[in-house]
Amino acid sequence: DIQLTQSPSFLSASVGDRVTITCRASQGISSYLAWYQQKPGKAPKLLIYAASTLQSGVPSRFSGSGSGTEFTLTISSLQPEDFATYYCQQLNSYPSFGGGTKVEIK
Amino acid sequence: QVQLQESGPGLVKPSETLSLTCAVSGYSISSGYYWGWIRQPPGKGLEWIGSIYHSGSTYYNPSLKSRVTISVDTSKNQFSLKLSSVTAADTAVYYCARRPTVTTPFDYWGQGTLVTVSS
Numbered sequence: 001d002i003q004l005t006q007s008p009s010f011l012s013a014s015v016g017d018r019v020t021i022t023c024r025a026s027q028g029i030s031s032y033l034a035w036y037q038q039k040p041g042k043a044p045k046l047l048i049y050a051a052s053t054l055q056s057g058v059p060s061r062f063s064g065s066g067s068g069t070e071f072t073l074t075i076s077s078l079q080p081e082d083f084a085t086y087y088c089q090q091l092n093s094y095p096s097f098g099g100g101t102k103v104e105i106k
Numbered sequence: 107q108v109q110l111q112e113s114g115p116g117l118v119k120p121s122e123t124l125s126l127t128c129a130v131s132g133y134s135i136s137s138g139y140y141w142g143w144i145r146q147p148p149g150k151g152l153e154w155i156g157s158i159y160h161s162g163s164t165y166y167n168p169s170l171k172s173r174v175t176i177s178v179d180t181s182k183n184q185f186s187l188k189l190s191s192v193t194a195a196d197t198a199v200y201y202c203a204r205r206p207t208v209t210t211p212f213d214y215w216g217q218g219t220l221v222t223v224s225s
Binding site for chain 1: 211
């Protein structure tokens with residue numbers, strides 16, 4: 001089984017801040033990694049796939065990087081609508097998700 | 107616009123079988139893609155349950171494989187989940203979703219349905 005560890009699990013930030021979330025895989029997964037955003041009571045929304053490709057319609061302030069075992073999601077300038085929980089997902093073997101990072105307003 | 111909608115009982119008794127259906131509109135399942143189920147216990151993270159290809163090939167989470175059956179009905183453009191011998195630990199919001207290929211993520215999701223396991 002491939003385990004994904006996200007850090008931090010909780011993040012407090014202000015509007016306009018640059019935010020970085022890390023996802024580490026227990027073994028190499030090439031670039032088979034995606035990032036989702038989930039708001040309370042809603043289904044997850046795909047933000048990034050193939051580690052760094054922005055899903056259509058997703059604002060350019062979101063970016064992803066990494067390969068192998070270490071990946072990052074960066075929000076260049078946090079907006080009010082970005083306060084949510086973010087999950088990474090690996091697709092190298094059967095899909096598994098990270099534990100999530102909750103981004104809250106400071 | 108692709109849309110997915112889960113349906114099924116919101117309350118299931120322990121030891122019984124949970125059954126959910128996902129109706130797809132805006133895309134014909136028989137045209138391709140993978141169709142899956144994901145769940146999320148209240149206040150917790152996401153867990154992939156399994157996926158089915160339009161041809162009927164299935165892929166299950168090893169931790170749930172002995173209890174899960176996913177099937178597809180292309181004539182009704184829907185797919186279904188059965189989870190047997192449920193316990194309180196199976197209480198969760200269940201989502202259905204679409205994946206273009208086996209190595210790409212879920213791009214369209216249903217709104218989710220809460221299933222509670224309780225007597």
